[in-house]
Amino acid sequence: MTVHTGSTTTALAPVNAWALVPPLGSLDAYISAVNRLPMLTQQEEQEYARKLKNDNDLEAAGKLVMSHLRLVVSVSRQYLGYGLPHGDLIQEGNIGLMKAVKRFDPDQGVRLVSYALHWIKAEIHEYILKNWRMVKVATTKAQRKLFFNLRSMKQGFKADTTDAQAHREVLSEHEIDVMAERLNVKREEVTEMETRLSGGDVLLDPAPSDDGEQAFGPIAYLSDRSHEPTAMIESQQRDVLATDGIATxxxxxxxxxxxxxxxxxxxxxxxxxxxxxxxxxxxxYKVSAERIRQIESAAMKKMKKALAAYA
Known part of the structure; x- marks a missing residue:
């Protein structure tokens, strides 16, 4: 970069894009910094992508990532309604962006922004599904589509209703039918998903109350000792000893x-x-009962040693 001042021309060092993003600071400072990062031209993007693909040039990869950080910020804002920290959504989106850069093929004739959009959304979707509820609310592809469209469709229904109807939280039968048809799912799936999304979070292990008494929470009846890993291993070992071990x-x-x-x-x-x-x-056997007891006792000791060796 050069600066002309009168008859004097001063050469300046090129701007380091990495230095524009502060290592620490508030989220607003980060967003402001990434929005100031320079965008790449299509020619520059192709050049850096080929360097990464052919020479594994990490500096080129960094420039591709940095120039698209603002895209992640923009996409992440669409998912703020799920109650998760914006910074975490951006972080997961950045992971998706890096995956996209790694897999991007400059010879396919598509811009990185279009290719990366899918990866950014996919990573954010996965993060939301894992963390929005302790119990998974969506497993199949159709259920995931329903999960991420249900809220926006509900808002659309409210916008089309009167003020009195807008406060109604429960979906009407007609609205359920419309959602099921548009998203290609069963009515029962819409109803079930709506129930899950509208349900409040429950603290599994409540804190003690002011009087020192432990509150009764789901942890008291949800714990299942039989599925604890150590208990399962012990149970399997007992089963083996009770069958193959005894036979041996x-x-x-x-x-x-x-x-x-x-x-x-x-x-x-x-x-x-x-x-x-x-x-x-x-x-x-024409012997005394005491003799049978002695034979039994000796046999049990011998079996005990065999079982110990088998275990």
């Missing part, structure tokens, strides 16, 4: 000891009763 341990016993253990501990008849008693086994 029984295989370590001689036929008589194995039958005694099975009759005493593993056998269940159709009427719910167990197997043979000590005295019944003693009569069958």
């Amino acid at each position: 341990a029984l295989g370590e016993l001689d036929p008589r000891s194995r039958r005694i253990v099975e009759e005493r501990w593993l056998k269940v008849n159709d009427d719910g009763s167990g197997g043979m008693t000590l005295h019944e086994l003693a009569a069958e």
Whole structure:
């Protein structure tokens, strides 16, 4: 850059676009800074995109990103109605912009602004769906479309109604039919999504009240110990020991000891009763009941060692 002052020409260093964006500061300062960043011409954009594609030039990638930061700010404003911080929306949009720059092909004959728009919106959409509610409200493509169009369509309906009707929060049957037809979803999906969006957030674990008493919240009845990872692993280990482990341990016993253990501990008849008693086994093997108990005790110790080794 040159400055002419009378007969004197002074050369100035080129403006560093990166220096225009402050590393720290308020969101307003950031937005003001990115709006002052110079826009690239189509020729410059093509040049930097080819440097990135062919030479992996990170400086060229930075210039492409910096020149489109104002686009992210503009797009992010469309999603302020979801109650999420504007700065977080911009941050997620910037991630989408960087993904677009990385994948941008200058030979496709399209400007980066058009290509990046999809990636910016996609990243912001994903962020909203993950954070707007603790429970996911949209999973299929049709439901996502419904999620992001329901609010704007409701506002359009309110604008067409009288002042008295405008305060009505619940959708009418006609409005539900119109939404379902326009968005190509079922009426039930519109109703369900409207219920989810209009529902208030509930604190799972309320703070203690002023008198020191713990308030009763959903955490008290929503917690499920059976699905806690450690409990699930322990349950799986017990299942394995109760099947394969027991079979392996029984295989370590001689036929008589194995039958005694099975009759005493593993056998269940159709009427719910167990197997043979000590005295019944003693009569069958023509030994004392005490001898059967000793054989059983020795077999159980042997099985315990086998199970410990199996585990």
